[in-house]
């Protein structure tokens with residue numbers, strides 16, 4: 036998730052671009068750069084690290100001109116470095132890009148075969164060479180060259196392109212990554228997100244997937260990428276304050292990030308699933324066939340939310356790859372005398388890639404000769420740097436301290452890992468792999484359906500916001516989701532909550548249940564439905580207030596939960612939503628077992644969020660917590 040900005044107009048553009056990038060720094064900040072039409076062609080300045088470094092570089096090498104593009108990077112392909120920072124250049128072409136090109140390996144190979152020399156490890160540089168090649172072949176118009184180049188590319192992109200011989204023109208295009216045009220008086224802007232534009236204009240056009248635009252001081256000519264046909268898009272007036280705009284109009288970053296999950300999952304799966312072969316692309320997930328075949332045990336290490344994702348990963352590895360598997364908490368591993376084997380594949384799951392306890396466990400594993408794979412969200416962070424291979428989640432920067440989109444992207448990445456291991460080891464046949472991968476690829480659309488019910492969940496949150504304690508129960512992969520639901524609630528609402536395996540309830544926690552105790556039961560129609568349902572009946576028989584996460588149309592769950600709401604002091608909501616929540620039942624669409632956790636965690640994230648927000652706690656920065664824990 037990077038940020039891009041573009042400008043053409045009468046003003047000196049470098050300060051406008053840098054200020055725009057500053058407003059997008061929340062999208063990524065490992066390097067930044069500008070390309071400006073200076074009259075001598077397009078010149079670039081780039082710097083590693085935060086924007087202040089780019090500011091300093093521009094003080095040394097000022098770029099004067101009135102048309103330019105800028106970029107702030109969150110690395111996905113190629114470590115953070117000046118060479119990998121955008122803009123990327125080929126001949127007179129300069130490009131900035133946000134997104135992921137799926138067929139980058141093939142295109143790079145093809146271009147190298149034609150004698151092209153790459154100066155970075157990025158997928159983005161491919162755009163620059165493809166566009167340059169089109170211009171070299173005699174195409175005169177930059178937008179035509181961009182359109183022809185895009186026809187070669189598969190994946191997600193928002194790009195902005197300038198050319199040394201076409202002053203006053205910026206060409207932008209978008210597919211599956213955001214891009215907004217800003218309409219000024221005799222000047223035009225483009226950016227990944229609205230905050231970058233608000234200092235200059237409140238009139239914007241949100242480009243649709245498949246749109247491109249040639250922007251000049253005269254305005255924007257919007258066409259379809261596919262065939263060049265002109266399209267018209269409505270202008271919108273934005274009334275948000277700059278702070279609201281940074282949060283995409285949401286009240287908190289956490290809520291914005293919850294809603295970003297479908298996009299984050301798509302980006303994490305993109306280019307890694309080969310549906311034709313019903314397989315996962317090993318090179319994209321940091322593993323090889325040899326390692327997969329030589330692995331005798333998968334040993335997950337992680338902390339907190341990442342440990343919950345690892346627990347779901349263990350279920351999948353056992354089920355799909357038939358490998359013994361264990362999950363250990365980083366802080367425990369480091370102070371035990373753990374036994375690692377040379378045939379262990381240690382999988383260190385850490386969104387920050389910096390957690391001290393997980394890193395220490397990784398070092399212990401390496402010292403004993405185990406092979407280690409990192410599953411991390413931050414490219415080139417300490418854990419991926421210390422290990423043999425990395426499987427990056429593409430959640431983009433997460434600002435809310437309580438992890439949401441990093442968690443679900445970890446789940447998606449670990450499901451890919453399990454499928455890859457299963458296919459290499461012959462324990463997962465083609466039809467089964469296709470079923471699972473297909474379900475994973477469809478999951479973001481179903482997640483959007485769950486998110487559309489967010490307002491109904493606030494009504495349930497209001498009913499329970501005064502609870503002192505809550506229980507979360509689940510079976511199978513529902514168990515780590517129960518743990519995660521309880522952790523989210525504790526973190527941001529400060530309500531005491533415990534997650535339990537549903538079958539464990541009768542071994543103790545059932546003593547806690549009375550009419551004061553809300554019990555959240557994750558009871559989708561999965562392999563464990565009947566058993567979990569009877570646990571729910573047990574809780575109900577002790578007068579517990581059940582909040583169920585169930586599959587759409589499950590009338591039995593609804594009947595079981597119904598009478599409590601009838602007795603509640605707040606009437607059930609009216610209209611369409613009342614069908615969904617009248618009985619404290621939050622429905623998720625029916626999906627294959629393996630992707631249920633991606634959906635069932637969303638109601639729990641939203642429940643925690645709304646309970647915390649209603650209580651008025653600091654949702655994005657809860658007390659006593661830090662986003663990255665680099666101490667013991």
Ligand code: F6R
Pocket residue numbers: 338339340341342384385386387388389390393436437438439526662663664
């Ligand atoms: C909770 C949360 C933490 C982290 C834990 C490990 O919302 O985010 O529990 O999961 O501190 O951090 P990482 O994943 O960076 O290793």
